[in-house]
Amino acid sequence: MTDQTPPRRTPASRPQQRKQMLLRLDPAVHDALARWASDELRSANAQIEFLLRRALKEAGRLPGSAAPIARRGRPPKRPPEEPEARGGADA
Numbered sequence: 023m024t025d026q027t028p029p030r031r032t033p034a035s036r037p038q039q040r041k042q043m044l045l046r047l048d049p050a051v052h053d054a055l056a057r058w059a060s061d062e063l064r065s066a067n068a069q070i071e072f073l074l075r076r077a078l079k080e081a082g083r084l085p086g087s088a089a090p091i092a093r094r095g096r097p098p099k100r101p102p103e104e105p106e107a108r109g110g111a112d113a
Contacts, residue, residue, distance in 0.1 A: 045070070052066070055070070075088070075091065
């Protein structure tokens with residue numbers, strides 16, 4: 023049996039996918055991490071990434087090509103664009 027599904031195409035403008043990995047933690051460590059993340063209004067996943075980045079930076083091992091952590095939540099409001107100048111009877 024052959025797979026007739028064409029390969030997925032990703033547009034060039036689409037940001038690179040984030041890597042996924044399985045992490046096994048002691049339940050007590052996970053609970054402590056989840057409480058800490060909640061205190062800082064982060065998910066446990068975001069807290070792990072934050073801590074890993076901080077450890078890499080302190081060790082001098084954070085690559086310069088690493089993108090900053092994406093901000094979550096509602097994007098900031100942009101001021102409304104000004105209308106173009108119109109020529110006419112009112113102007």
